Amino acid sequence: MPDISTLSKEQAAQELERLAKEIAKSDEAYYQHDDPYLTDAEYDRLKHLNEEIEKKYPDLVRADSPSKRVGAPVKSDFKKITHKVPMLSLADIFSEEELADFVKGVQKFLNTDKDIEFTAEPKMDGLSFSARYENGILVSGATRGDGKTGEDITDNLKVIKGLPHKVEAADFPQVMEMRGEVYMSKADFFALNEKNKEENKKPFANPRNAAAGSLRQLDAGITKERKLSLLVYTWGEVSKVSWKSQSEFLKKVEEWGFPVNPYNRLCHNLGEIIESYENLLNNRADLAYDIDGIVYKVNSLELQARLGFLTRTPRWAIAHKFPAEQAVTRIDNIRVQVGRTGALTPVADLEPINVGGVMVSHATLHNEDEIKRKDIRIGDYVVIQRAGDVIPQVVSVVLEKRASGLKEYEFPKTCPECGAHAIREEDEAVRRCTGGLSCPAQAIERIKHFVSREAFNIEGLGSKIVEEFFNEGILQNPADIFTLEERNGGQEDDLFSSNRDGLHLENREGWGKKSADNLFKAIKSRKEISLPRFIYALGIRQVGAATSLLIAKNYGSFNNFMEKMRIGDTEKLVSIDGIGEAMAKDITEFFKEEHNLRIIAKLLDYVKVEDFEDTTDYNSPLSGKTVVFTGTLEQMTRAEAKAKALSLGAKVAGSVSGSTDYVIMGSSAGSKAQKAQDLGVKILSEEEFLSLIGQR
């Protein structure tokens, strides 16, 4: 970004011309083709730069300046509708400081230091619409367009669920333009993209583009197929205003049968405004739809009237944008990691960048095909996305910024850790190292898995220590863990020790007698282990904690299970609901490998695997039911609730589908609750769940 303070007038004029072109091009891609190529953050940056330069050289403001426009002119295919009351935009702010300034500015303008009421409304990330009613009948609908003229989308609006075609309320104004946002929920967006993928159509970049692309269809039949939703948050032309404030309006709108956002709040002072901002920011990922910030509006219409408008935006409202969760940075390198089962996973090392308040320096690239599909090359500038706690991902390459001479990335055909061939089996997305446990990376990952929380859960053996111990030859396989104490040797001042030349972990840098003793204690306490944990700890491909529990339930003891597997008897295995042929094959192959059998034999020298006693209550009302938990529970943790449900014979699933029997909803539940509602799945509150299982 150029330094504005050193910009000559001539350079400023050039820069403004460049920005006008760039922003217009981006607007066209965004508004007319629903296919943006700049991230929101990049776009905001360009707009901001334009405004800053214009502020310094007001006489250079161009006739086609982006600061004079809202959106882009409408596509010609649609009929046009002129808005009697223009559809305006809002000024953006990005920090609590600016927010405080805004509130102070309003007070100053009104010449008061009393607290002023504001509504705080989630800023829906969709596209705005205006729906006109005459005598209670929906007569026309329009997009915002450039604010003055929009596209006629009457037929399309009519097929969106939730928008009344007729309003009979006695106090509904004779002429009433309802305005709000059309959007697509995240669940519907993902479903649509899945379908597009199957049909080899280009997927939409995000729910907003999907909503825009679906709404602006000349054939309303297509709009109807795509699931769109809408909310009302303001009005345009109206024959009689009978409400005195925004909050009163929102209440009335709801009474008239229009959807309004349940998260709208009325705030009485700056503290409450900030609170609502933080609340929404924190719960953003759980919402069923995307929001990109909060809109604050002075509540009183009388005060709104006094405050009035600036050129394109009201003085009584502002949009507080959330930090961008996307950013652009460069790929310095592509590394290939080797996992426990030999899977090669490519990772991008990035020029570190701040994405939505968190520094990001790596992103996952998933697999070979993903790199090819997106044509990601070392040295490329890419759009990075972070959402909630998922690992940052590379969304796309910014081709405009690609340096010449960057070579297409070639995925290694040998393991970067051990040099063995890396092969791809038919129908598999991943390439795997064939080195097995002679590959140090696989051996290390297996030990890490063995000591992990859901497996042996050995505290004191973190990833770094496992790596160190492996590289120094202290631990070569999981069984070695149980001889650590014996090999450690007595203390050096212990003259009677038979093993003074031992490992002496207590002498390692950063260790001491206490930490070594604690580790030995932790290991000792795991010498008796439950069957599901033991099976899971082996690290068989595809066998997670839930599958291990199923196996334990069905086989009862480890000996029984292993015997059946060794003779290749999988009849019972494949009859288990949740275990298929492919998984059964992975399991039997695991038990065919000599090395695995040797380690298991050694482990069984030190470890006692408890037989599995099935304490499941098959007579409980949850027995055989599939349940999904969502939101925050008050009385117990999610893990407890899950364990409880399992012990009552339920299956606990991670996502809602047609076969879900109950969704148990805690507070601030998000898309799962919405999906349950859409599918007609029974939703239970935490209380109802507790009383169903007889705990209330």
Ligand code: IVH
């Ligand atoms: S009020 C004059 N309220 O944000 C005020 N807008 O940058 C008109 N938006 O064009 C807008 N949620 O597309 C308002 N609760 C909300 C909103 C909202 C989303 C969008 C809308 C508008 C843009 C303003």
